[in-house]
Structures are given as structure tokens and as C-alpha cells.
Amino acid sequence: xxxxxxxxxxxxxxxxxxxxxxxxxxxxxxxxxxxxxxxxxxxxxxxxxxxxxxxxxxxxxxxxxxxxxxxxxxxxxxxxxxxxxxxxxxxxxxxxxxxxxxxxxxxxxxxxxxxxxxxxxxxxxxxxxxxxxxxxxxxxxxxxxxxxxxxxxxxxxxxxxxxxxxxxxxxxxxxxxxxxxxxxxxxxxxxxxxxxxxxxxxxxxxxxxxxxxxxxxxxxxxxxxxxxxxxxxxxxxxxxxxxxxxxxxxxxxxxxxxxxxxxxxxxxxxxxxxxxxxxxxxxxxxxxxxxxxxxxxxxxxxxxxxxxxxxxxxxxxxxxxxxxxxxxxxxxxxxxxxxxxxxxxxxxxxxxxxxxxxxxxxxxxxxxxxxxxxxxxxxxxxxxxxxxxxxxxxxxxxxxxxxxxxxxxxxxxxxxxxxxxxxxxxxxxxxxxxxxxxxxxxxxxxxxxxxxxxxxxxxxxxxxxxxxxxxxxxxxxxxxxxxxxxxxxxxxxxxxxxxxxxxxxxxxxxxxxxxxxxxxxxxxxxxxxxxxxxxxxxxxxxxxxxxxxxxxxxxxxxxxxxxxxxxxxxxxxxxxxxxxxxxxxxxxxxxxxxxxxxxxxxxxxxxxxxxxxxxxxxxxxxxxxxxxxxxxxxxxxxxxxxxxxxxxxxxxxxxxxxxxxxxxxxxxxxxxxxxxxxxxxxxxxxxxxxxxx
Amino acid sequence: xxxxxxxxxxxxxxxxxxxxxxxxxxxxxxxxxxxxxxxxxxxxxxxxxxxxxxxxxxxxxxxxxxxxxxxxxxxxxxxxxxxxxxxxxxxxxxxxxxxxxxxxxxxxxxxxxxxxxxxxxxxxxxxxxxxxxxxxxxxxxxxxxxxxxxxxxxxxxxxxxxxxxxxxxxxxxxxxxxxxxxxxxxxxxxxxxxxxxxxxxxxxxxxxxxxxxxxxxxxxxxxxxxxxxxxxx
Numbered sequence: 001x002x003x004x005x006x007x008x009x010x011x012x013x014x015x016x017x018x019x020x021x022x023x024x025x026x027x028x029x030x031x032x033x034x035x036x037x038x039x040x041x042x043x044x045x046x047x048x049x050x051x052x053x054x055x056x057x058x059x060x061x062x063x064x065x066x067x068x069x070x071x072x073x074x075x076x077x078x079x080x081x082x083x084x085x086x087x088x089x090x091x092x093x094x095x096x097x098x099x100x101x102x103x104x105x106x107x108x109x110x111x112x113x114x115x116x117x118x119x120x121x122x123x124x125x126x127x128x129x130x131x132x133x134x135x136x137x138x139x140x141x142x143x144x145x146x147x148x149x150x151x152x153x154x155x156x157x158x159x160x161x162x163x164x165x166x167x168x169x170x171x172x173x174x175x176x177x178x179x180x181x182x183x184x185x186x187x188x189x190x191x192x193x194x195x196x197x198x199x200x201x202x203x204x205x206x207x208x209x210x211x212x213x214x215x216x217x218x219x220x221x222x223x224x225x226x227x228x229x230x231x232x233x234x235x236x237x238x239x240x241x242x243x244x245x246x247x248x249x250x251x252x253x254x255x256x257x258x259x260x261x262x263x264x265x266x267x268x269x270x271x272x273x274x275x276x277x278x279x280x281x282x283x284x285x286x287x288x289x290x291x292x293x294x295x296x297x298x299x300x301x302x303x304x305x306x307x308x309x310x311x312x313x314x315x316x317x318x319x320x321x322x323x324x325x326x327x328x329x330x331x332x333x334x335x336x337x338x339x340x341x342x343x344x345x346x347x348x349x350x351x352x353x354x355x356x357x358x359x360x361x362x363x364x365x366x367x368x369x370x371x372x373x374x375x376x377x378x379x380x381x382x383x384x385x386x387x388x389x390x391x392x393x394x395x396x397x398x399x400x401x402x403x404x405x406x407x408x409x410x411x412x413x414x415x416x417x418x419x420x421x422x423x424x425x426x427x428x429x430x431x432x433x434x435x436x437x438x439x440x441x442x443x444x445x446x447x448x449x450x451x452x453x454x455x456x457x458x459x460x461x462x463x464x465x466x467x468x469x470x471x472x473x474x475x476x477x478x479x480x481x482x483x484x485x486x487x488x489x490x491x492x493x494x495x496x497x498x499x500x501x502x503x504x505x506x507x508x509x510x511x512x513x514x515x516x517x518x519x520x521x522x523x524x525x526x527x528x529x530x531x532x533x534x535x536x537x538x539x540x541x542x543x544x545x546x547x548x549x550x551x552x553x554x555x556x557x558x559x560x561x562x563x564x565x566x567x568x569x570x571x572x573x574x575x576x577x578x579x580x581x582x583x584x585x586x587x588x589x590x591x592x593x594x595x596x597x598x599x600x601x602x603x604x605x606x607x608x609x610x611x612x613x614x615x616x617x618x619x620x621x622x623x624x625x626x627x628x629x630x631x632x633x634x635x636x637x638x639x640x641x642x643x644x645x646x647x648x649x650x651x652x653x654x655x656x657x658x659x660x661x662x663x664x665x666x667x668x669x670x671x672x673x674x675x676x677x678x679x680x681x682x683x684x685x686x687x688x689x690x691x692x693x
Numbered sequence: 694x695x696x697x698x699x700x701x702x703x704x705x706x707x708x709x710x711x712x713x714x715x716x717x718x719x720x721x722x723x724x725x726x727x728x729x730x731x732x733x734x735x736x737x738x739x740x741x742x743x744x745x746x747x748x749x750x751x752x753x754x755x756x757x758x759x760x761x762x763x764x765x766x767x768x769x770x771x772x773x774x775x776x777x778x779x780x781x782x783x784x785x786x787x788x789x790x791x792x793x794x795x796x797x798x799x800x801x802x803x804x805x806x807x808x809x810x811x812x813x814x815x816x817x818x819x820x821x822x823x824x825x826x827x828x829x830x831x832x833x834x835x836x837x838x839x840x841x842x843x844x845x846x847x848x849x850x851x852x853x854x855x856x857x858x859x860x861x862x863x864x865x866x867x868x869x870x871x872x873x874x875x876x877x878x879x880x881x882x883x884x885x886x887x888x889x890x891x892x893x894x895x896x897x898x899x900x901x902x903x904x905x906x907x908x909x910x911x912x913x914x915x916x917x918x919x920x921x922x923x924x925x926x
Contacts, residue, residue, distance in 0.1 A: 156798070611809070616816035625817060627757030627793035628809065630800040638757060640788075 004301055004369045005279045006075045009098060009326070011128070013119045014105035019135040023105055023260040024068075024079060029190065030267055031070035031077070033356055067313070067324050067371050069354045069361075075274045078371040094312040094382060096122055098326040098371065101247075101277030102130040103269065108142035108257070112150035120155045121605065129247050131254045131272050137165050138172040138259040148255060156632040157253045160217040161210050162243070163268065165257045166200060175257055175265050176203055178211045179239050184268065191263025217252060218242035240275050247276045280369030285328050287384070287392040290341065297392065303331040303367035307338060307387040310394040311379055314429060320376040324355070327372070328394070330387065333365035341384040341393045351375040381429040402434055402447035403598035403643055403667050406454060407472035409443065418467035419444070425465075426457050433457060447477070450600070450665055451647060476644045477598060478681070479670055480547030481556040482591035485510040490586050491565070492579035500570035503528075503579035505536055506563035509587050511556055515670075517544055518558040528564035528576065535573040536561055539580025548585070549593055549678075550685045555670070595678045598643040601668040604653065606661030608635045613656045621645035622674070640668055696775050700921040702733060702897050703740040705913045709884065710905040714852040716822070718883035718903075719843055721831070721855045721875055728888050729895070729920060730856040734825050735767050736920050737854055742790045746822035749813070749851075751806065752795045753828035760793050760827075767920075774919040792819060803841050810849055824853045831857035832874040839881045859887075871900055888915075894923060 014020040067080045080095055102123055106112060123130060132151060134144045144165060151159040163175040166183060174185040176199050183203075185195040199207050215234065219226040222242035228234045246252025254276055258265020280301045287308055288294040299308055307330030315322045325332070332338065336349045353360040355373050366372040379385075384394045410416040423435045423446070434447045448454045451474055461467040489506040505528070512518045519537045528536065540559050547554040564579075602623070606614055608630055614637055618625055623641035630636075646665065653661045673681065698704075706713050714720040722737075724730045741748050752760050764787060772780040794809055813819040826842075846853045857874050867876040871885060879885060885901035895915040902911070914923045 608805075612812040612816050615812055619817045624788060625792060625813075625819075626788065627761070627795065629757050629793075629795035629797055630805065631797040632800060636757075 003076075004281055004367070006274075007279050007369050008075060008077045008273055008277055009080065009100045009280065009369070009371055010077060010273060010277055011080045011095065011099040011102040012105060013102050013123065013130075015107065015110065015113045015116045015119075018105050018107040018110065018116075019260050020105050023103075023133070023135060023266065024081070026260045026263065026266045027077075027079065027270060028068065028070055028356075030192065030270065031072050033068070033070045067373070068356050069371070070356075072270045073274060077270075077273060080371070094310075096126045096128065098310065098312045099126070099128050100280055100283045101273070102128050103273065104130050104132045104253075106132060106134050106147050106151070107139075108134045108137045108144050108147060109139050111143075111147045112154045117154055120157075124250075127250065129250050129276075129278055131247065131256065131269075131276055132159060133265075133269055134255060134257045135260055137168060137257050137264070138170070138262045140169050142168050142172070144168075144255075144257050151253060151255065153633065156634065158217070158246075158251055159253045159255045160214055160243075161257075162214065162254045162272065163257050163265070164203065164207060164210055166203065172259060172262065172264065175268065176207050177268065178207065178214050179236050181207060181211060186264050186267075191266070194267060214239070214243075218246060221245035221249065221252065244276045248278050248282055285394075287328070287390075287394055290391045290393055294393075299329040301368045302329060305329045305368070306389045307332055307336075307385065308390060308392050308394070309338075309385040311377075311381055311383045311385065314379075314381045314425075316425065321378070322355075323374045323377045323379055325372055325374055325385070327366055327368055327370050329368050331365055331367040332372070332385070334363075337388070338385045339388040340379055341386055341391060342380070345378075346388070347377055347379075347385075349374060350377075380431070382431070401477070402432065402449060403477050403600075404450060404454065404474050405445050405447035405477060406474045407438075407441075407443045407445055408458065408469040409472075411468040411470060415467045415469060418465040419461060419469055422457075422461045422465035422467050426460070443472075449667055450643070452650070474647065478550055478552040478673070479555045479596040480549050480552055480593050481515075481554060481596055482509060482511055482588070482593050484590075484592040486587040486591035488583035488587035489563075490579055490583035492575055492582050494575075495570075499572075500567070501572065501575040501578065502565075502567035502570035503532070503572075503575040504563075504565035505539075505561055505576065505579040505583045507559065507561040507583075509557055509559045509584075509591055512558040515556040517541065517555070520558065520560040522560055522562040523564060524562075527566075528561070529566050529571070532566065532571065532573060532576040533561075535576040536564075536580045539577035540584055542577070543581055543584040543588075547593065548588055549595055549682055551689075552595075554593075555596070595673040595681060596670040597673045599640050599668050599671045600643050600646060600665040602639045602641045602646070602663055602665040604637045604639070604661060604663040606635060606637075606653075606657045607633055610657040610661060611635045611637065614653070614661060617649075617652060617656055621649075641665075642671075642673075643667075696777065697739065697771065697921075698743055700775070701740040701743075702736050702913065702915055702920055702922060704922050705886070705897055705899055705911065706884065708911045709899060709902045711903055714854070714884045715903075716850050716852050717843075717847040719839065719846060719853050719855065719881060720884035720886070721857050721882050722886045722888060723857045723859050723872060723875060723900075724888035725859050725861060725890075728890055729917075730858070730888065731763060731827055732767055732920055733888055733897070734827055734854060734856055735764055738764075738791065738823075738825050739768070739771070739787075741823040742787055747790045747819060748792075748823045748825065749810070749821040750791060750793045751801075751824060751826045752793060753801050753826070754797075755795065755828065756797065757793045757795045760795065764791070770919055771921070774916075774921060792821070803838070803845060807845060807848075821849070821851050824849075824851055826853060826855050829855055831855065836878055836881070839878050843881055869901070890917070895920070 012020050012024055067078055070077050080099055106116060134147050136142060137144060148159055148161060151157050162178055165172055166174040166176060174183055176183050183197045183199045187193045187195055215229055218239055219229055222245055225238045225242040228238050243254055247254060256265060256269050256272060260266055285299045286296045287299050289297050309325050309327045309332060311323045311325050313324040332349060334349055334352050338347050338349060352363055353373050354363050382395055386392055410419045426433050427435060432449045436445055438445050446454055458469060458471055461469055485508055487508045491504040492501060494501040521533050544554040604614055615625060618639045618641060621641050622645055623639045625639045628635055628637045653663055722730060722733055738748050738750060750760060768783060842853055859872055863873045865873040865876055869879060871879040875885060879901060882901060883903050887898045887900050889896050894917045897913050897915055899911040916923050
């Protein structure tokens with residue numbers, strides 16, 4: 001257990017250009033994982049270690065997430081590189097999920113920008129404790145105090161300075177540690193030698209005041225520290241413990257200062273990761289027991305328990321597929337048999353490696369809490385692995401049906417091949433992303449959970465697979481359903497030379513309770529011979545694929561067949577399938593069919609002053625506001641809005657809120673389209689049909 | 694809906710002088726911790742919604758998700774207890790007519806609430822007939838606060854319900870029989886209800902009925918599981 005307590009799985013999250021990659025590079029240098037430092041936009045053409053993709057090197061930003069491992073003062077640290085862009089994909093979610101803690105990097109000049117707010121809020125959603133690092137204190141215009149205020153006001157956190165800078169901008173040379181009350185200077189070519197000295201006289205007063213502030217803030221989280229303060233016998237360890245308690249409870253954010261580029265302040269930040277951020281044992285993780293209706297089961301960080309691990313990232317390397325894995329419970333070793341919960345497939349663990357960006361180290365076994373990678377395992381991202389004893393999943397097995405689709409056409413031959421590769425990869429990563437080729441038009445159609453969702457993948461096709469595609473207009477996935485019971489009695493008869501066709505099908509259709517298709521056979525006395533019943537079912541099902549109102553699938557229908565007639569010579573499977581098609585057409589319009597549209601649960605966050613405008617914009621979109629929550633200067637509005645009304649909302653919201661508002665949406669349910677809109681849709685459909693004829 | 698209304702805890706107010714709280718007035722439900730104040734308030738909400746009114750639920754300590762899940766759990770139990778089939782319809786009706794305003798981390802102020810209500814009416818056409826204020830610390834709230842709430846009730850032409858936490862060990866009661874913590878502000882409330890556990894379930898008592906001077910033990914017995922009025926006493 002002692003080892004697990006010395007393990008840290010952290011993310012470094014930041015706004016683009018606040019220096020995340022440089023900081024990561026320095027961390028790897030000081031932890032001796034790399035032996036030279038290359039700048040992100042370096043002239044030596046090597047690039048920083050975490051940017052494993054060519055394009056990222058060019059742009060100087062990190063896009064894809066990778067995990068890397070290092071050691072610092074007896075602690076093992078896995079750094080999970082979380083994408084700095086805000087596109088809300090399942091991959092970002094998974095990266096956040098496997099973190100136990102994070103460093104929030106902020107630029108001393110730029111401060112808390114809107115993207116930092118988004119990332120911070122995502123971390124709140126996953127209850128990730130964090131420490132903040134105010135980077136770029138050497139830049140002109142650097143103002144750590146302003147950033148500190150912004151952490152309080154914009155992120156609504158309770159920040160406390162752990163250090164103050166010695167000098168700023170061009171004169172930035174070190175930091176004052178407010179716990180030990182010493183000045184720390186970083187010397188040597190790469191700042192690798194730390195010199196601890198007395199606090200410069202001109203900073204002493206400020207340092208004392210900030211030290212008092214730190215004690216005040218920290219004492220709230222430790223009675224022992226409070227007592228020690230009263231008795232004037234404060235020791236460093238007591239402060240560290242109190243700050244750790246506050247950080248783990250996410251009620252305190254320790255703030256550090258430095259400049260990764262100038263090699264100032266990185267080592268103390270690593271000390272802080274060890275001291276204040278949680279080990280896997282400090283965090284509760286939940287699995288779902290699929291044998292018991294997805295009941296939530298807390299996992300034990302114990303390597304002796306049965307294995308539960310999550311594949312959170314796939315990477316295609318020249319040597320095959322690499323699967324990044326977090327072990328939550330139990331352990332995984334070379335030669336073990338493990339099972340994928342999704343399909344119960346057994347896999348033998350071949351190579352087990354610990355990743356260091358694009359280099360790897362073979363290991364024999366990894367225990368609970370660790371992050372490792374497997375080679376050549378055929379699985380999807382998000383898959384849960386167990387040792388076969390447990391039927392647990394780390395995420396729900398329920399995969400919603402896509403609600404939006406659009407056509408994509410490759411721009412040239414090269415893009416054609418790359419597009420196929422990309423689609424193959426994306427469908428493995430994300431079960432809500434689907435693709436198919438339309439039988440009628442021959443076009444490739446991608447479907448997903450929203451406009452942004454599809455945009456992200458189109459962008460990734462270009463970026464990662466060099467597949468330029470032309471996209472069509474997004475189409476909402478409407479459905480049709482019936483609202484009344486209607487009877488049918490249809491005879492299919494054909495006698496025009498050759499073998500005749502005969503089949504009679506009678507019964508009724510009605511709305512089904514759970515929204516699925518149900519076929520009930522109540523035929524008595526062999527009125528329809530048993531061997532033809534399946535054909536009747538097939539006939540009805542074939543009609544469900546394309547409803548008569550809009551040509552969209554029909555959902556939520558129960559069909560009961562209770563009578564019929566067969567002919568000893570002319571009846572056949574085909575005749576009964578045709579009879580069912582006829583029966584469906586006969587009854588469908590009588591069953592009062594309606595059009596259903598996907599309704600999205602939309603969550604909008606914006607400064608409270610824009611709340612009224614945002615509410616009005618939801619109202620204009622046929623939306624229903626469910627709630628509004630105010631927290632500090634921010635408001636969060638939850639609403640249900642038809643997907644068809646949400647196209648282009650990102651732009652609208654930006655202009656309504658001076659760029660400060662943002663929203664996420666996810667599928668909620670299908671609901672009936674209002675009559676006036678249904679009429680428009682039907683008219684459009686009829687015109688399109690006519691056009692095609 | 695009719696079936697619920699006939700056994701709703703607010704049925705008690707049928708016996709009050711004005712058959713209800715009425716717009717522009719404040720009402721309060723007093724109970725000890727863990728007795729079911731929030732559940733009872735949500736029943737009051739259901740009663741108003743199923744009477745065709747619009748409601749704003751103001752939460753001072755819980756997130757909207759939590760409040761929504763309370764409503765869902767209570768509705769689920771209700772549908773089961775009354776053996777009603779139209780849960781979907783009920784849920785739709787609640788979603789259409791209830792709006793939750795949450796104020797987290799001491800973000801609440803009356804001015805903000807007033808601004809939000811104006812917003813709802815102006816931008817959404819949503820004008821509540823009733824407000825439920827859950828999570829307010831009545832013992833800390835000043836007389837001025839309730840006076841301001843009363844003015845707000847008149848301004849927005851709605852009734853406002855509160856809950857107040859009493860304590861087993863504080864037995865203070867004023868000369869009108871109104872217990873702690875409402876004993877010093879009872880003149881500002883038009884209806885005061887008290888929820889008390891008893892051996893056979895729960896009793897909801899009417900302690901104040903507008904300006905009606907004497908109330909002789911007006912109460913109903915509630916099922917402790919569902920908070921519905923028990924069939925026969």
C-alpha cells in the first residue's frame with residue numbers, strides 16, 4: 001500500500017500557449033526522463049517530448065493525449081496529457097476521468113481566460129483536486145496577483161499563494177517559499193541547482209503578510225495547525241498537511257509561481273504534486289455491476305483484488321495498436337488472461353509497457369492505481385477489462401442512438417483511403433459515432449450526438465489523417481410513431497400466370513409501452529401456418545425502416561396478428577411478407593402517426609448579467625428552461641431544446657455573451673414535433689420525393 | 694390529478710378560512726430535522742402545479758439536479774401509491790410548470806431573485822403563481838428579510854412558502870402558540886403549518902389561519918411514506 005500512496009496520476013491542463021508543453025518538458029528533464037531540453041518551437045527540429053505528432057510540433061500546441069511516467073523524490077508520477085482545446089469529446093472526458101489530480105497552468109500575463117474556465121469547470125465535474133501554477137512570470141506584463149484574484153473571482157476557487165516571485169518580468173529570478181520562509185534560486189544552465197537563501201530584505205514584509213494569509217487559509221483544514229498557531233509552534237509539516245487536506249477536499253487551491261521557459265519554479269511544483277495532490281487511495285472510483293442492473297460498486301485500490309481496468313486511449317503506432325490503460329483494482333501482468341466486459345472476449349496480455357511519451361519501457365506487472373499500456377490488443381477506447389470473475393464496467397453500457405447525421409465526401413483519391421482509416425479508428429474510440437454508406441445515394445454518412453460532435457471528428461480527419469472531406473448540411477434524425485390503435489385485414493393476392501401468391505394478415509397495431517418494436521402472434525388454429533409467421537414479422541419490420549410521413553424510422557409500435565388465411569399452393573414466405581407490407585400501409589395512417597424529434601438537454605454557463613438574454617434565446621428556440629443556478633458571478637442554465645433549433649447556437653451564444661458563455665448538450669429524449677412544424681417537414685419531404693422522381 | 698389533489702397534504706387548507714394561502718401572502722412549514730420538510734414542500738408544489746398553476750422552486754443550498762431528483766423520487770412514490778398509470782403525463786406537466794432557481798454558495802439575495810423573476814416573465818413568459826423557498830435558515834433570517842419577502846409576494850402576485858427548522862430542545866412558544874423559530878415573526882405569515890411525527894404516522898397541523906383568531910385543532914394525519922392524507926382518521 002505504501003507504494004500506491006506514493007503514486008500520482010495527474011493532468012496538466014491549460015489554455016493554449018500558457019506553456020503547458022514547456023512545463024511538461026521541464027518536468028521530464030528534472031525527473032531525468034529526458035536528458036536535453038527542446039523548445040516547443042525549437043530550432044533544432046526535435047520538439048518537446050509530449051508532442052508526439054508532427055502537426056503539433058509545427059503548431060507548437062499539444063492536441064492528442066498521451067501518458068508519460070516519471071519519478072520525483074520517491075514518488076511515481078504519471079502525467080496524462082489532457083487536450084488544451086475545449087472540444088468536448090469522449091476522449092477528453094476519458095482523460096479527465098483517469099486523473100486523480102491536476103496542475104492548472106495559468107499565464108501570468110493572460111490570466112484566467114475563457115478556456116481555462118471551461119477546463120476548470122470540466123475538472124469540477126470530475127471532482128479533480130488541483131494546484132495552480134502561474135507561469136511566464138518572466139514576461140513583460142506579468143502580474144501574478146491579478147491572476148490570483150481571477151482564480152478567486154472567475155473560477156470561484158479559494159486560492160492561496162504558496163510562493164511569491166522574486167522580481168518580475170525581466171528581473172524574475174526566483175521564488176520565496178511561504179511555508180519555509182526561504183528564498184529559492186534556480187542556478188546552473190537549466191536551473192537544475194537550487195540555492196536556498198534568506199528572503200531579500202525588500203520582500204520580507206510582503207512575505208510575512210502572505211505567510212499569515214497562508215496560515216489563516218490552511219488552519220481551516222487542520223485543528224492541529226490552529227492549535228499550533230495559537231501556541232506559536234508552527235512546523236512546516238503541519239502546514240503541508242493542512243494544505244493537503246484543503247486541496248483534497250477541493251476547498252483550497254495552492255498557487256505556485258514560476259517560469260518554465262526560464263527554468264524557475266518547476267522543482268517546487270513537483271514537490272507540491274507529491275505533497276498536496278491525491279494518490280489513488282485518496283479518491284473513490286465507481287464501477288457498474290452489469291449483473292445487477294448497473295449498480296454502482298466502489299472499487300478498492302488493492303492489487304490483490306480481482307482486476308478492473310479501463311482503456312482510456314488508443315494510439316496507432318508503427319508497431320500496432322497501443323492501448324492506454326488505468327488499473328483501478330487488482331493487477332495486470334504479462335501472460336495474464338483478461339476479458340473485455342463489452343463482448344466477453346478473452347485476451348492474453350503480451351507486452352505490457354510503461355509509456356514515456358513516444359518511448360516505452362517493458363514491465364512485468366502493474367498494480368492498482370497505475371497507468372500502463374498494452375500492445376496489439378483488439379479493443380475499443382472506453383472498454384473495461386476484468387479478469388473474468390467480475391462483470392463490471394467503468395462506464396455505462398447504454399449507448400444512445402445518434403440524433404444527427406451528415407454526408408461526407410472525400411475531396412480526392414488520397415483522402416478517400418485516409419477517410420476510411422479515420423472512420424475505422426473513430427468508431428473504435430467512440431461508440432456514439434457511427435458511419436454507414438447510404439444504400440440509395442451511395443454517400444458516406446456519419447452520425448453522432450450533435451453538431452459539435454461531428455465537427456470535431458471532421459476536424460480530426462483533416463488533422464490526424466490528412467483526409468480533406470466536404471461535408472453536407474447536418475440532418476436531424478427524426479422518428480415517426482403512432483398514437484392510436486388501428487386494425488388491419490389485408491389479403492395479398494396475385495395470379496398473373498405462373499405460381500400465384502396468396503396471404504391474408506389480420507390484426508392491429510398500437511403504440512408500444514417502451515418505445516421499441518414488439519411483434520405479438522395471437523393466430524389460432526393455424527389460420528397462418530407457423531412457418532409463415534416469421535415472414536409476417538419481417539414484412540412489418542421492413543416497413544419500420546421508412547415511415548410514410550417523412551421517410552424516417554418508425555419507433556414504438558406493437559403489432560398483434562390474430563387472424564389470416566393461407567392457400568395450400570399459392571402461399572409462400574414472400575406472399576406473407578407482402579401481405580404484412582400491405583397491412584401496414586392499410587393501418588398506418590389510421591393509427592394517427594406523428595413525427596418525433598430529438599430533444600437535447602442543453603447546459604449553458606455564462607456570467608449572470610447575460611442570464612436574461614440567454615433565456616430569451618432558449619425561448620426563441622422552442623426550448624423549455626428547467627432550472628437556473630447562480631454561483632458567484634456565474635449562472636448555469638439547464639434547458640431542453642429541440643436539436644433542430646440548436647444549429648449554429650455556439651455563434652449566437654458567443655455574440656449574446658461577449659464570448660463569455662458556453663454550452664454543452666446531450667441527447668435527452670424524443671418528443672412530438674408541434675403540428676405546424678410537422679406540416680412544414682411533411683411538405684419538404686413530399687417535395688423532395690417528387691424531385692427525386 | 695384529481696386523485697392526488699384529493700389526498701394532497703394541502704387538503705388541510707380546505708379547512709382554513711380562505712381555503713388556501715392566497716397570493717401576496719407568506720406561508721411556512723415548521724418541522725424538526727429529518728421529519729420530511731422538503732418532501733412536504735414538494736407535495737405543496739405538486740398541489741399547486743396540479744391545480745394548473747406555475748411554480749418557482751427556490752433552492753438556497755441544493756443544486757438543481759438534486760432538487761429535480763427529489764421531485765422525481767417523490768413523484769415516483771406517489772404514482773406507485775396511488776396506482777396511477779400516467780406518470781409520463783405528470784412528469785411533462787411538472788417540467789412545463791415548474792422552474793428551479795438555485796443560489797449556491799451564498800449567492801442568494803432578494804434583489805437577485807426579483808431580477809430573475811422579472812427575467813422569467815419578460816423573456817420566457819413564465820409568471821409563477823407560487824414560490825417555494827427551501828433551505829433558508831429561518832432562525833438567522835431577520836424580520837426585515839421576511840418583510841421584504843412579503844413585499845415581493847405582493848409585487849409578483851404570488852404566494853410564497855418557506856420551511857423552518859425547529860429543535861427538540863428549544864420549546865419556546867409565543868402566546869399565540871407559535872413555536873420557535875417563527876415565534877417572533879408569526880405576524881408576517883398568513884398560514885403556519887407544523888409537521889410532527891406521531892406513533893401512527895405524521896400529523897400536519899394548522900397553527901395559524903390568516904387573521905382567523907381561534908383554531909381548534911385543525912389537522913390531518915399523513916402517511917409517513919408518501920405524505921398523503923391517510924384515508925380515515
